[in-house]
């Protein structure tokens with residue numbers, strides 16, 4: 001359905017603000033949001049699932065430290081750093097508050113948030129295969145996953161994924177490091193350098209004529225009946241979602257270390273760029289489990305591809321794509337160029353999201369340049385989305401005193417951007 005633009009019935013256009021339909025920047029305060037104490041108990045995923053994901057990351061730390069240079073403690077996490085007051089004031093548009101950057105643009109291994117989900121799902125698959133093959137012995141270090149018998153096993157299996165780029169890269173790096181064959185299905189408009197980089201890893205890259213949604217569904221069908229392969233399903237994967245969710249505990253620890261209170265008196269606004277929804281949804285879910293209503297996740301989407309906004313506004317009964325409401329999904333923010341949101345994510349976090357803000361490509365490029373010039377952050381356009389959203393959101397949200405609010409902008413990718421690509425983005429800013 002996703003991306004096809006065909007619907008049996010028209011989506012409820014009246015539920016969508018006119019500015020969204022005109023592809024103009026909008027702040028959509030989620031009318032469906034409810035207290036987390038009312039929402040979380042009704043979800044299929046629980047805190048036990050989050051703990052399970054954290055434990056898996058922990059088990060695999062010795063392996064990650066062995067496979068990836070610079071990961072001495074085997075943890076895939078990024079810094080939490082304050083923005084200088086003058087830069088924060090620009091971001092806030094003059095409103096009071098402090099702004100921190102959760103620097104996943106510099107996340108180890110692939111320099112993007114998708115590593116949290118993508119690497120995690122590859123590890124979970126490798127663990128399952130090893131267990132089924134009787135290779136896991138009690139108490140043995142998971143560093144053994146990098147040795148002969150494990151690699152022989154993995155070399156007989158394929159990991160496949162459909163991606164706009166960063167998920168494919170993250171899955172590809174992790175799966176190739178373990179010795180898997182890798183196949184990445186990409187839309188024709190995915191960035192050429194991302195395809196080149198995947199091929200250089202030894203991944204097979206399959207290009208599709210349509211958009212990202214078409215690439216994902218083509219890959220899903222190709223791998224449906226393969227028992228020697230695993231398809232990482234960006235739209236439907238619980239493992240991806242939980243891999244992202246585990247980031248919540250890292251952020252909570254960092255906030256504690258920085259002495260930042262998060263409670264009813266000190267709300268925490270977290271700005272998350274949203275494509276299909278897995279990364280922001282997983283992080284939002286994890287944070288809600290830890291902080292309840294004191295945390296307010298704000299998703300950010302391009303004006304041409306506000307798939308989560310359209311889906312949540314239309315209701316959760318059936319999928320609705322941005323094409324269905326006359327938008328074209330054309331954006332330079334390739335990681336966010338998604339026409340249809342994940343229904344799994346929409347149904348899980350639809351009542352937990354505080355707001356969705358849409359931003360223009362021009363604003364993304366302007367912030368890429370501004371944050372480089374003033375704060376030395378090397379961001380790709382998708383990853384600058386949070387900065388473009390803070391000012392409009394704070395201005396719109398309500399008149400309450402927000403002096404005690406903390407704003408965390410999640411920068412989701414960019415450190416691995418080739419120099420020429422980054423220079424071109426700066427030139428457009």
Ligand SMILES: Cc1ncc(COP(=O)(O)O)c(C=O)c1O
Pocket residue numbers: 112113114164165166167273274275276277278279280334335336380382383412413414
């Ligand atoms: C840099 C960047 N930011 C944000 C996202 C959004 O993640 P998701 O598609 O899981 O919503 C992506 C997705 O590829 C991305 O590449």
